[in-house]
Amino acid sequence: MNDAPPLAHLKGPILLAGAGKMGGAMLTGWLARGLDARHVAVLEPQPSSEISALATKGIRLNPAAKDIGAVATLVIALKPQSFREAGGALKLFVGPDTLVVSIMAGTTIASIADVCGGSVVRAMPNTPAAIGRGITVAVAANSVSADQRAVADALLRATGSVEWVDDESLMDAVTAVSGSGPAYVFLLAEELARAGVEAGLPQELATKLARETVAGSGELLHRSDAPSATLRQNVTSPGGTTAAALEVLMGPDGMASLMIRAVAAATRRSKELAK
Ligand SMILES: NC(=O)C1=CN([C@@H]2O[C@H](COP(=O)(O)OP(=O)(O)OC[C@H]3O[C@@H](n4cnc5c(N)ncnc54)[C@H](OP(=O)(O)O)[C@@H]3O)[C@@H](O)[C@H]2O)C=CC1
Ligand SMILES: O=C(O)[C@@H]1CCC=N1
Numbered sequence: 340m341n342d343a344p345p346l347a348h349l350k351g352p353i354l355l356a357g358a359g360k361m362g363g364a365m366l367t368g369w370l371a372r373g374l375d376a377r378h379v380a381v382l383e384p385q386p387s388s389e390i391s392a393l394a395t396k397g398i399r400l401n402p403a404a405k406d407i408g409a410v411a412t413l414v415i416a417l418k419p420q421s422f423r424e425a426g427g428a429l430k431l432f433v434g435p436d437t438l439v440v441s442i443m444a445g446t447t448i449a450s451i452a453d454v455c456g457g458s459v460v461r462a463m464p465n466t467p468a469a470i471g472r473g474i475t476v477a478v479a480a481n482s483v484s485a486d487q488r489a490v491a492d493a494l495l496r497a498t499g500s501v502e503w504v505d506d507e508s509l510m511d512a513v514t515a516v517s518g519s520g521p522a523y524v525f526l527l528a529e530e531l532a533r534a535g536v537e538a539g540l541p542q543e544l545a546t547k548l549a550r551e552t553v554a555g556s557g558e559l560l561h562r563s564d565a566p567s568a569t570l571r572q573n574v575t576s577p578g579g580t581t582a583a584a585l586e587v588l589m590g591p592d593g594m595a596s597l598m599i600r601a602v603a604a605a606t607r608r609s610k611e612l613a614k
């Protein structure tokens with residue numbers, strides 16, 4: 340049996356362009372799963388102190404293209420807008436055998452290949468990646484080899500689970516559901532707390548109750564095999580308090596129609612980012 344950490348044997352160089360919230364979370368996951376820091380380089384104009392500190396472990400920070408040449412894998416975690424302005428410079432790091440993994444919302448495989456070349460995997464992670472509990476959806480261009488796909492899978496799996504799809508057009512709705520989804524859940528915690536204050540609770544207690552309720556329910560959902568609807572029904576006593584609240588939340592202008600509109604808006608925005 341091979342007990343080596345899952346990324347210990349991954350060969351570099353792996354270049355991460357953009358070490359902000361998502362790029363930084365992915366980098367943390369890679370290192371935690373045994374990726375040799377000496378195989379990693381990072382392009383980041385204003386590195387956080389955490390990213391700068393990684394230089395002491397062997398990560399190369401902002402190397403010049405002439406010093407590193409074409410890399411085995413380029414991971415692009417820039418904002419789509421930054422990529423449009425600065426993506427061309429990444430071409431210097433891309434050769435005919437370079438795997439390019441992009442996590443940028445909206446930005447298509449064709450436009451990434453057009454701007455910087457390489458064999459492109461387009462992926463959409465989410466911020467629970469920071470604690471190894473993200474979910475990523477990925478789609479590969481035809482030019483991506485089986486070995487390259489395995490490398491992309493290993494890098495993405497370092498931050499949680501991975502689903503591969505064949506149809507790139509699904510990525511806009513994926514972004515709207517799981518990419519942006521954590522924000523909807525955090526908003527739920529905010530609004531539950533606000534409603535608690537409206538109902539007479541002190542702010543601090545309302546905030547704690549809402550946060551722990553969302554976190555505990557998420558953990559229950561994670562650990563249970565039961566469908567979400569069953570877990571909801573387990574809370575709902577006939578004629579009780581939950582039923583009274585759900586009558587509002589599941590009413591005509593309730594969560595179902597709100598969520599459909601919100602996800603449609605995010606899907607539309609993802610499509611706009613492609614332009
Ligand atoms: N946040 C999220 O939940 C998710 C984000 N994504 C995608 O990830 C990408 C990054 O998002 P996020 O991490 O939130 O954004 P951040 O702004 O936190 O990260 C982007 C980083 O790239 C840096 N940067 C800007 N220009 C360059 C450049 N020319 N070369 C190298 N680095 C540069 C930015 O620096 P500076 O701030 O100085 O400009 C910043 O640190 C986006 O494309 C987004 O669509 C995907 C899934 C989820
Ligand atoms: O808001 C955004 O555009 C990015 C993509 C998914 C989550 N954050």
